[in-house]
Amino acid sequence: MADGRKWVTMGEVAARAGVGKITVSRALRNPSKVSPGTLRKVQAAVDELGYVLDETAGALSSQRSRVVGALVSTLEEAVFAATVRGLTEGLAEGGLQLMLSATQYDPGTEAALLPTMLGRRPEALVLTSDDHTEAAHRLLARAGLPVLELWELPKQPVHAAVGFSNRAAGTALTRHMVETGRRRVAFLGLDRQHDRRARLRMEGYRDCAGQLAGERAVAVKARPGAVGPDYGAEGLAEILRRWPDTEAVVCVSDMVAMGALCEARRRGIDVPGRLAISGFGDFDMAQDSALALTTIHIDGAAIGRRAAELILAGDIPCGLREDMGFSLIRRATS
Amino acid sequence: MADGRKWVTMGEVAARAGVGKITVSRALRNPSKVSPGTLRKVQAAVDELGYVLDETAGALSSQRSRVVGALVSTLEEAVFAATVRGLTEGLAEGGLQLMLSATQYDPGTEAALLPTMLGRRPEALVLTSDDHTEAAHRLLARAGLPVLELWELPKQPVHAAVGFSNRAAGTALTRHMVETGRRRVAFLGLDRQHDRRARLRMEGYRDCAGQLAGERAVAVKARPGAVGPDYGAEGLAEILRRWPDTEAVVCVSDMVAMGALCEARRRGIDVPGRLAISGFGDFDMAQDSALALTTIHIDGAAIGRRAAELILAGDIPCGLREDMGFSLIRRATS
C-alpha cells in the first residue's frame, strides 16, 4: 500500500472552515475557548476532510510530547501486564500515550534503551525495576523529568516510587502461619538471581525468626525453561526430608506453592490440617476451588493507575514513596 | 523535580564540536557519511554535553516518526505479551519504537484509540484483532499506512496478516486423537462471546466429523471472574454424563484441559489409557511433569518478530497472509 495519500494539514481544515489555523488548533485542544458556531464549522471541516491532528508537530511547537515512556522488566508476567493496563488507561484519560519497551530484567538493557526513550522527550518515565546502572542514573538525573519506579519501594528512589513492600508481605504470610497456630514454618524459594523481590520476601520471613521454632529455608535450583510446579514439589520434598515436623510452608510464588500442594496431596498429607501452604501473587488459578490457595494479592492495575494519576497531577515530590499495600487472602490451604 | 534544566540542542553540540548542525545530524544518524576525525569530535561533544537527539523534531522534519502503533486485545494473556516482546525487539533493531494501547477485546475501544495512534503518524500499525468497526476501517483506509493484523488470518485482511489458523489447529488435535486410535472424541469449549478464536478451534474439530463417531461438543457457561480449571472439571463431568464412552477430549485451552485432567484423576479414570486429553496454548505449566499436557504451541514471539521484519523491510504486499503455523506437542495425556 504505497503511501500515496498525504495527510491533511490544519491549514487545509482552517481554509475549509473559513477560519485561521490557530482557531482550528483551539477547537481541537481546548473547545471552550472557541465560540459554539465556529466550533461547529471546524468540526464539520474536520469530519469532511478526515483530519487527524499531527502530534509530531504539536509536540515540537508546544514542547509537550504527551508521551510517557515505560521500561518494564517483562510483559510476560501477569502482574506487569496488569500494571501496564492500569497505566495506559489512566494516562489515556489525560491524553497521554505510552511508549513501551522491555528490559528482560537486565539493567544493562535498561540503560541501553533509555536514550531512545528520552529521544521522544517523554513527560515522565516509568520503570518497574529499582536496579539501574551508573550510566542510567546519570541520564535520568540530567533529563530532569519525573521518574516513577513501580513495584518495589527503594529506600532512595531516583525520584519517586509506587509499590508495596515484598518484605512486609513475607512477614505477613509468616505471621499468618504463626497466628493460626504454626511455629515450625519453612520458607521455600528459588535461587534465581535476578529476583530481588523473592529475596525480600524471604527477608520478611526471617524477620519473624523470634516467633518461629528455628529457620527452615530452602531454595530450589532453577533450571532453564519455564518455572513450573515441579520446583515446588521438589522443594517440599527437601523440606520434609530435613525437617519432617514442618507445619507450614511459605512459598515464594503461587506456582511453587501449587507444586508443593500437589506433592503434599500425593503423599497423603492433610492440608491444611497437618501442613499449611501459602503462595504469592494470586495468579489465575489460585482462586480455583481445586487449588484454593492462601496467597498475597497485589493489585497491579491499581499501581499503574496510581502512577498515571501522579503523572497527570504533575509536580511529584522528590523522594515520594507511595505504599499501595497488598492483601493476604486466606483460602483453603492454611 | 522542577524541569529546570533545558535539553541540549543539536546546535549547541555543533558549536562545541566546531562543525555545522547538519554534520552532527549525519554523525548520529548515518556515521558512514562523516569522516572519522569529525565523527570523533562530534562524539566527544555529544558525550560532554549529554546530548540526546530530539526525535520529536526529527519526526517533523524528516516526516518519519520511527514509531509503530500497536493495539492489542489484552496484555494479560501470555501469548500477546510474547508477541509484543517479539515486536519491540524486532523493531528496536531498526530503530523503531512501539506505541501501545489495549482494546480489551472491544472493536469500539479500538476505533476510539485509533485517531490518537494516527496522531503520532506511525509508520505502521499492528492490530491483534481482525474485528474492526466501520469507522475504524474508514480511518485505516484513509491513513494509507501498512496495517498488520496478527494472530488470526482473516480471509480479507485490511492490508496484511501474520498468524496461524485456529481452525487448522483444532483439526490437528482432533486428527491426532483419531490417529492414536480414538474415534469417540469430544470438544470442550467455553461460551465466551468475544472469543472468535475458540469458535474457530471448534470448527476445526467439526471438520473432522467424517472420521468421528458422532459429534460431542459441550460449552461450559462462563461466569464472571478468572477462567480457572473449574470449568474443565465441570465440562468433563457433563461430557461423561452425556457420552460415558468418550475416549478423548479436545479442550479449547490449556486451563480447561488442566481442569478436565484433574477431574479425570479424581474419578480414577486412566489418562491417557481410557481417556486422552489435549489443551491449547502450551502455557507455563503444560510441560510440567505433573501435568505433561498434550497441546498446541504457538510461537507468539515469532509472530511479533515476523511482523517487525515485514515492517522494517517495507513495501508489504496488499492481501499478504503469512501463516506462521503451530506445533502439536504430544505429552503424557494422549
Place this chain on the structure above:
DNA sequence: CTACCCGGTGGTATCGATACCATGAAGGCG
C-alpha cells in the same frame, strides 16, 4: 460619554532537526 476589560480571533515567529542544494577540496584520467 469615556475608559477599560474581556471573549473571540488571527498573524507571525518559533520549536529542533533534516532535505535539498551548493560549495570547496581531493583525486583520477586523458
Place this chain on the structure above:
DNA sequence: CGCCTTCATGGTATCGATACCACCGGGTAG
C-alpha cells in the same frame, strides 16, 4: 595540466502545530 567526479561539509528553507501578542467589537463601570 586541466577537467570532471567524488567526498565531506555547510547554509537555508522546511516540516505542521502552537505561543505570544495584537486586534476588534461590545459590554460594564465610573
